Structures are given as structure tokens and as C-alpha cells.
Amino acid sequence: MHSSPYSVLASPILPLATRHSLALLALIDLGLPLGEPLVASWTHHSPIPSTCKSSDELSNTAAPPCILGVDEAGRGPVLGPMVYGICYAAFSEQDFVAKLGVDDSKVLTEPMRNPLFESMQLPHQRERIGWAVKVLSPQDLSNWMLRTAKYNLNAIAHDTTIGLIKETLARGVNVKEVYVDTVGPPEKYQDKLSRIFPGIQFTVTKKADSLFPIVSAASICAKVIRDAVLLHWRFSESIAPINRDELTYSPGLDANNSNSSPWSTQFGSGYPSDPNTVKWLHGHLDPVFGYPGIIRFSWATCEKLVNAKGVEVKW
Template sequence: MDMILGIDEVGRGPWAGPLVVGAVVLGNDKIDGLTDSKKLTKKKRAALDAEIRRKATGFGLGWVSAQEIDEIGLGAALRLATIRAVEQIKTPYHEIIIDGTINFLRETAKGRYVTTLPKADRLIQSVSAASIIAKVARDRYMSFQDAIYPGYMFSSHVGYGTAAHRIEIDSLGVTPLHRLSFAPLKKYKASTVTTKSLGDGAETIATDYLIALGHVMLERNWKTKFCEIDIVSRRNDVVYFSEVKYRRTHLQGGGLAAVTTKKQQQMKFAADYYVASKKLKNVDLLLTVITLSGIPPKIDTYLELK
């Protein structure tokens, strides 16, 4: 039985978007075609991603946002994403193999079980699988951002520093997805922060937080003439409807204070309307509130409304 925990990262170099680390234990089931995710077509990666998730004994994804990268640095972000991915693995394994030359678990209790191996994503199946699920998840996340930040074509370059991406930044400015600690973007650090950009950034941070909890994003800023929902996501058979509340300072009052009984009734109406309009069946619904404050925004509270 292949009880190796394979680990690989995606998104180390882009100017925008999260860093994602995949961790996979394959077990007995054989999966044909596994290799470095960058060597596969998008269609093949998607097919393998589904098969890996179906057959693997265990898998996890560790997400670190652009804001976190800017705050702690890329090296610490790689360690944090790896730890977050490994924490999701509940199945036993006898060895850990990390693609590359750096043991990102060195400072943890699991560090002594790690072998680092350059090009492991081409040599070790569980590492190949980790690279695939991480890339598919990150690419899908970046494609989702096109609807939120039109004009940046994130689905095309997925945040990398292409010539087209540079032109988009020069024309439109930076978004909360951009890594302002990276040399090409440092000049934007001093840019004027608007209330709208802070609000957009807060919603992006809330989205990243839910993804880190294992949610799959369905909608962001879903609106009709009757109602609107900040974030719609799904985890297992539960559809979550999240209200995001941001305040620059606590002097403005906590975000939870704005979630009155009337607001909760509006949230429930919006959730029921969404389910009816999408014809969803056999799902449980859960309303949540995410409050943030500060510059840059940080999460204060995540509350599930019963």
C-alpha cells in the first residue's frame, strides 16, 4: 500500500492570488497518468483531480492569501500553507515526501519524517497527485475572480506576471489579490486606500477564509432586484450564505451589531430565493456572518446563525 504523504505547492511566483499547497495519500488505488501538473492539459488535470479526490485515502489543501504573504513573507507562507494542508490529513502514512529541497515541516513534530526530493512531482505518484489538486483548485479560484475583478483576465494568466497582466495593472491598478510585497508591485503599496477597495478586500479575505475551511465557492455578490448575498459557498451537502461586514475601526461599531433580526430575516429570504432560483435539492442551508476590521482588513468573527 502506498502510504506516502506527498506534498507540492502551486502559486509561489505569481503577482496575484493565493499560494496553495496540496497534500495527498493515495493508498492502494492506482491512478494512471499522474505526473507534474504543469505537464498536463487543463482537461486532463481536471479529470485526474476528480479521480484523485474520489480514490485517495486522504487529501488536503493549504491556502495562504496574498495579504498573508505580504505580512509574513513567502518563506513563512510556504511553511504555513504546508502545515494547513497536512492538518487536513486524517489517514495514517509512513513517510512524507515534499517536492523540492526545503523541508517546510522542519519546525513541526512531523519534520523528522520528511524527505525532500527535487522533481518529486514527476517521480512520486502521491506528490504528482498533490501538485494536480493544488493547481486545479488554484486555477479555478483565479477563474472565479474574473467576475469580481473584470478586466484583469485572471482566468488567463492566473496571477502570473505576464505582459498582459502588467498592462492590466498599469491601466486598472491593483486589487486585494495582488502581492504588494513583490518587487514589481511595491510601488503600489503607497496607493490611496478607498473604502470600496477595503470592502472588496474584506470580501476577498472572507472568501479565502471559507476556502481554507474546505468550502467551494458558488457565487460572490449574487444580486437580484429583490435581494443580494455576499458569498454563497458549499461544503459537503451544506450550502452556506455568508454576510460580510467590514468596519475600518472598532469605533465604528462591530459588524455583528448590523446583523439585526430584520437583517437575518432578509438573509433567510435571500437564501430561500437563491435555492428556488437554482433549483437546488437535498441540501441543508446555513446562514453565516463574517466580520472584519482594520487596514488591511482582518477577520474578527465567524458566526453560524442557528
């Protein structure tokens, strides 16, 4: 019987920190750079499923046609990464994908998402479904969106999606149909993708993750990876924040660990409406330097706080 780190994640018996640690171990087994400071963006591709490979590669037989879904996690938060996920499978495996139970990923809680993600890593499942993620660091997002020629979120999303599709094709996956949760007007986005990939049929629509299981699977991958990155965030900055008036101090992962950070990791979900995030933002604002690299400096939430509480600098 398969023993899974995720099988106990929903158990109320285990402390939350223990469940999170088990989740991290399962993800580290995949070779992901979790628990390390996230400064630069990175991409991870799973092995290509055998069902997506040619049955006779020596004779150059075409690989089976595949469907691919695209979705993201973390577009709105003021802190942490934005993660794009894709999932793909052979046409013949569409019923299998539907039976994974990934329908409408937005209604799934973290303890529900994690086991679904892990089920994709089991040997017999890994041969039937592939996935990849692109983790966009908050520092990259800030740099891109604050440069003179602004690189906005929609353009970033488009380019990231295009990049993941190109990389998947380059690995030999015969992608023939792609389903995308829309960013911006769906018709224009669909036309753009169709021009770039003329041999692929695209469907770009709102709420694609509730309509197409392959998109729901991609959404789960993106959400689980983003949750794991934030849960085990390790700050690259070693200098403690000055303003802790509104901060309940809790150092990094382990106060006894030499790699622990003086910055609190109790920053909530990162959404501006989250009280924990608001409290963290007010408690960690340095009047000169603003915030550590976990923050997206291009977000209006950050800009307003820095302008209101920061020291004015004249250049």
C-alpha cells in the same frame, strides 16, 4: 456510465466560458467556497478513504500505514492565492496512484489536469485516495510579508505544510512516509520536518512531483483549485479603477449579474512575465490606493509600479 462535467472540458466545440462554468459546478459540488470574494485563507479536506481507516475502529486497531505527498501552486505570481495541496493513500494503494496518470504534473495542461482531479472524486476512487488544500489569500500573503517581523514565503510554506500534515494526522490518518517538493535547502527542510514528526519518514527533494506520483497528485489538486479560484474570482471592492488607459474593459463574471464587479477579470496567469497580467496591472493602478485585494502588495512587481505611478503620501 459516469457522466462528468470534466469529460467535455477539452472539447473545442464548447465555448471556453461554458467549459469553465462546468468546471466550477463540479468543484462547488465538493463544498468549496468558489465564486465568493477570497479575503481570508481557507482549508478543505476530502473525506478519509476507507482504505486509510482501521478495519476495526472499535478495537482500536491501527489504521493502515499511508504515504502522503505535498506540493504547491502559485508561488511566483503577483496576484491571486498560493495553494498548498496534499494527497495521501495507503501503502497498498501506491500502484493505483501511479496508474492515475499524474506523473510530472507540470507538463499537464489545464484540460488534462481537470479530468485527473475529477477522477479522484469518483466514488470508487474516493475510497482509495484522499486530499486536502490550503488556499492562502493574497491579502493574507501581503499582510504576513509586510509586517515588521517579516514572515517570508519559505516560512509560510513550511508552516502551511506542517499544518496540513498535523490536521491529517488529527483526523486519524496513519501517515508514515511523506514526500515533499522542496522549498529552500532540502536537507534543512527535511531535518526540520523529521524533528517535528519523529514517527514519519520524510523525503524532501527538488522536482518531487516528477519523481513521486503521490506528489504529482497533490500538485494537480493545488493547481486545479488555484485555477478555479482565479477563473471565478469575485472582487470584494465595488469602486472602479481610475486608470484604464491600457485596459480592455471586461467586468466580472456576468455583466447582467448584480454581483458583477467593475474590475476586469482578464488578469492572465498572474506571473509578471504574462503580457495580460502586465496590461492588467498598468490598467488597474489607482494612484492613491494602489490595487484591489487580489494583488500581493509585497511583491517587487507591485511595489515598483506603485512607487513609479502612485501619488507620494507623506505621513
